[in-house]
Amino acid sequence: xxxxxxxxxxxxxxxxxxxxxxxxxxxxxxxxxxxxxxxxxxxxxxxxxxxxxxxxxxxxxxxxxxxxxxxxxxxxxxxxxxxxxxxxxxxxxxxxxxxxxxxxxxxxxxxxxxxxx
Amino acid sequence: xxxxxxxxxxxxxxxxxxxxxxxxxxxxxxxxxxxxxxxxxxxxxxxxxxxxxxxxxxxxxxxxxxxxxxxxxxxxxxxxxxxxxxxxxxxxxxxxxxxxxxxxxxxxxxxxxxxxx
DNA sequence: CGTATCAATTACTCCATTGGTATAGACGGG
DNA sequence: CCCGTCTATACCAATGGAGTAATTGATACG
Numbered sequence: 001x002x003x004x005x006x007x008x009x010x011x012x013x014x015x016x017x018x019x020x021x022x023x024x025x026x027x028x029x030x031x032x033x034x035x036x037x038x039x040x041x042x043x044x045x046x047x048x049x050x051x052x053x054x055x056x057x058x059x060x061x062x063x064x065x066x067x068x069x070x071x072x073x074x075x076x077x078x079x080x081x082x083x084x085x086x087x088x089x090x091x092x093x094x095x096x097x098x099x100x101x102x103x104x105x106x107x108x109x110x111x112x113x114x115x116x117x
Numbered sequence: 118x119x120x121x122x123x124x125x126x127x128x129x130x131x132x133x134x135x136x137x138x139x140x141x142x143x144x145x146x147x148x149x150x151x152x153x154x155x156x157x158x159x160x161x162x163x164x165x166x167x168x169x170x171x172x173x174x175x176x177x178x179x180x181x182x183x184x185x186x187x188x189x190x191x192x193x194x195x196x197x198x199x200x201x202x203x204x205x206x207x208x209x210x211x212x213x214x215x216x217x218x219x220x221x222x223x224x225x226x227x228x229x230x231x232x233x234x
Numbered sequence: 235c236g237t238a239t240c241a242a243t244t245a246c247t248c249c250a251t252t253g254g255t256a257t258a259g260a261c262g263g264g
Numbered sequence: 265c266c267c268g269t270c271t272a273t274a275c276c277a278a279t280g281g282a283g284t285a286a287t288t289g290a291t292a293c294g
Contacts, residue, residue, distance in 0.1 A: 029124075054254075
């Protein structure tokens with residue numbers, strides 16, 4: 001069993017760091033663009049409509065987190081997803097958010113019925 | 118299929134917000150303390166050794182994110198986990214981090230063998 | 235009642251991070 | 265060999281979030 005005291009500060013910090021990487025909309029957008037397959041920096045710059053420096057910085061963060069992998073070809077750098085965990089996590093969160101919204105919709109439907117009777 | 122263009126900015130923002138809640142060590146520590154069951158604010162203050170205001174703020178963040186639920190009894194406020202999703206996510210990340218470290222250990226072992234032969 | 239305790243909120247400071255501009259470095263084409 | 269393109273980095277301004285101290289509000293106890 002996992003008890004409260006056995007979890008060290010370093011472990012908690014590393015888990016927090018991992019979630020921190022996924023807590024930026026721009027990074028999630030880049031991850032989403034990489035679902036299709038590897039893309040070079042320029043492609044991502046055009047797709048995200050932000051500065052090239054910004055894209056490179058976010059890519060570096062995800063690369064160091066082990067989420068992405070990097071391959072160079074000439075002057076271009078191609079990035080691809082190295083670990084599907086981030087997608088799993090995103091899907092879980094998305095599904096849960098969807099469920100909550102559906103629950104809320106049910107409450108509205110229920111109220112609609114009660115007020116009609 | 119989920120394509121890149123279909124994911125709206127609001128959805129990305131909400132997913133990022135959810136991960137953002139889990140990206141703070143203090144909040145993960147509190148979540149971990151709540152594995153045993155509900156606890157009042159004072160208990161968490163003593164366990165985390167931080168200020169009461171700080172604990173209350175983190176609890177509010179997780180409450181509004183739908184991760185925790187709140188119950189009052191006299192002047193005390195008892196918090197408990199309302200959604201196991203956060204635990205699932207933490208477990209997935211922890212397992213993956215552990216796997217990576219084990220992989221690294223294998224690399225060291227392999228190098229140890231090759232240099233010995 | 236008056237006091238003590240518990241929790242939430244406010245105001246504030248400090249630090250981390252984001253995004254932009256500008257620059258440097260690497261490679262390919264002419 | 266120079267120029268254009270692509271990427272990474274350094275620097276800066278602005279923003280956001282964590283933590284603390286102090287205050288307020290509410291309830292239990294004497």
